[in-house]
Amino acid sequence: MTTTMAIRIERTGPPEAFVARDIPLRALEPTDVHLRVTAVGVNFADLMMRAGIYDTIPKGPYSPGFEVAGEVADVGSEVEHWKSGDRVVALMRYGGYAHDIVLPASDLFPYPTALSPAEAAAVPVAFLTAWVCLFEAAKADPNEAVLILSAAGGVGTAAVQLAVRHGMRVFGTSGAEHKRTLVVDELGAEACFDTHGSWEDEVRTVLGDRGLDVALDSLGGPATRACRRLLGPLGRLVFYGFSSAVPSSRKNLWSAAKAWVQTRPVHPLSLVQPNLGIFGVHLLHLGRKEPVLRVAMPQIFQGVTSGELRPMLDCTFPLTRDGAVEAHRYIHARQNIGKVVLSRV
Numbered sequence: 001m002t003t004t005m006a007i008r009i010e011r012t013g014p015p016e017a018f019v020a021r022d023i024p025l026r027a028l029e030p031t032d033v034h035l036r037v038t039a040v041g042v043n044f045a046d047l048m049m050r051a052g053i054y055d056t057i058p059k060g061p062y063s064p065g066f067e068v069a070g071e072v073a074d075v076g077s078e079v080e081h082w083k084s085g086d087r088v089v090a091l092m093r094y095g096g097y098a099h100d101i102v103l104p105a106s107d108l109f110p111y112p113t114a115l116s117p118a119e120a121a122a123v124p125v126a127f128l129t130a131w132v133c134l135f136e137a138a139k140a141d142p143n144e145a146v147l148i149l150s151a152a153g154g155v156g157t158a159a160v161q162l163a164v165r166h167g168m169r170v171f172g173t174s175g176a177e178h179k180r181t182l183v184v185d186e187l188g189a190e191a192c193f194d195t196h197g198s199w200e201d202e203v204r205t206v207l208g209d210r211g212l213d214v215a216l217d218s219l220g221g222p223a224t225r226a227c228r229r230l231l232g233p234l235g236r237l238v239f240y241g242f243s244s245a246v247p248s249s250r251k252n253l254w255s256a257a258k259a260w261v262q263t264r265p266v267h268p269l270s271l272v273q274p275n276l277g278i279f280g281v282h283l284l285h286l287g288r289k290e291p292v293l294r295v296a297m298p299q300i301f302q303g304v305t306s307g308e309l310r311p312m313l314d315c316t317f318p319l320t321r322d323g324a325v326e327a328h329r330y331i332h333a334r335q336n337i338g339k340v341v342l343s344r345v
C-alpha cells in the first residue's frame with residue numbers, strides 16, 4: 001500500500017492543532033492522476049476550516065488545501081493528456097496539504113515553465129476567484145469604478161491587477177500603510193484607503209454622486225453595508241468572503257456570530273429603487289458553470305507570461321506540519337501581501 005505524508009486537521013483549533021500523519025494514498029482510478037506535490041497555496045479559508053468556522057468541510061480528519069503545484073508521477077489507464085513528469089497546478093475542495101495526492105485528471109492545468117512551483121501555486125485560487133467576481137458575476141466593464149476590500153491580500157492583489165488591466169478605475173482598502181502603498185505604486189490602483197479609517201467617506205469624496213459600479217467584498221459585517229451604500233445606479237456588490245468572522249487565530253464563535261449579525265439580510269425590495277445587485281461567489285461550487293475556469297486559467301497564465309499579471313508570492317514555508325503552523329500564524333497576523341505558499345523544494 002502506498003502512503004503519503006499529510007498535514008491534517010483532526011480537531012479544530014489554533015494553528016498548533018495541525019498534525020502530520022502517514023496516510024494511505026487513494027488507489028488510481030482510470031481517469032485519475034497521481035501528483036507529487038511541490039507547492040501548496042495557503043488560503044484564508046484554510047484558516048477558517050482549521051478554526052472550525054467554515055461551512056463545507058469533510059466529516060472526520062482531513063487535510064486542507066485548495067490548490068497545489070506538482071509533478072505528474074503516474075496516470076490512470078484512460079488519461080490521455082498528461083504524462084509522467086508534466087508540471088501542473090490543480091484545484092480541489094480540500095486535501096492539498098500533502099506530499100502526494102490522487103485526483104481526477106480534469107482538475108489539472110498546465111502552467112508556464114518560467115514560473116517556480118511556488119509562484120504557480122500562488123495563482124489559481126486568487127486569480128480565478130478575482131476573475132469570476134469581476135467578469136462572470138459583476139460583468140465589469142472598462143472605465144467602471146471598482147472597490148476591492150483587502151486589496152493587498154491574495155485575492156485582492158489579483159483583483160487589483162485584473163481590474164487595472166481591464167481599464168477600470170480601481171480603489172482598494174487595507175489595514176497597513178506599506179500594503180496600501182504597494183497597491184497604488186506597484187499594482188496601479190488609483191487609491192487605497194485604510195480599513196480602520198473612514199474609507200467609506202473617502203471613496204464618496206473621490207466619486208461623488210456617481211458611486212461605485214462594482215464592490216468586491218471579502219470581509220462581511222459593517223464593510224458590506226458600507227459597500228452597498230457606496231454603489232451607484234446598477235452597481236453590483238460581489239460578496240465572496242467573510243474574513244471579519246475570524247479576527248484571531250482561535251475559534252471565536254462570538255466574533256463569528258457578531259460578524260454574521262452585522263452583515264444583515266437584504267430584502268429584494270430594497271434593491272429596486274437604487275437599482276442594485278448583490279452577488280455571491282464561491283469558486284469551488286460553480287457546478288455546470290465550472291467550464292468558465294477552463295477558459296479563464298489559460299488566459300490568466302498567458303497574462304503572467306506576457307508580464308501583464310504577476311503572481312504575488314509573499315513568502316514560502318516548508319510543506320511540513322511546522323511550516324503549516326507558521327504559515328497560518330503569519331496570515332492570522334495579517335503580515336501577508338499576496339500569497340503564502342507551502343513549498344517542498
Ligand SMILES: NC(=O)c1ccc[n+]([C@@H]2O[C@H](COP(=O)([O-])OP(=O)(O)OC[C@H]3O[C@@H](n4cnc5c(N)ncnc54)[C@H](OP(=O)(O)O)[C@@H]3O)[C@@H](O)[C@H]2O)c1
Pocket residue numbers: 042043044045125126129150151152153154155156173174175176179195218219240241242243244245246247248281282283284331333334335336338
Ligand atoms: N468565495 C470564494 O470562492 C473565495 C475564494 C478565495 C478566497 N475567498 C475569501 O476571500 C477572502 C480573502 O482570501 P485570501 O486567501 O486572499 O486572504 P487574504 O486577503 O490574503 O487574507 C488576509 C488579509 O485579510 C485581511 N483580514 C483578515 N482578517 C480580517 C479581519 N478580521 N478584519 C479585517 N480584515 C481582515 C487583512 O488584510 P489587511 O491587513 O490588508 O487589512 C489580511 O492581511 C477570505 O475571506 C477568503 O475566505 C473566497
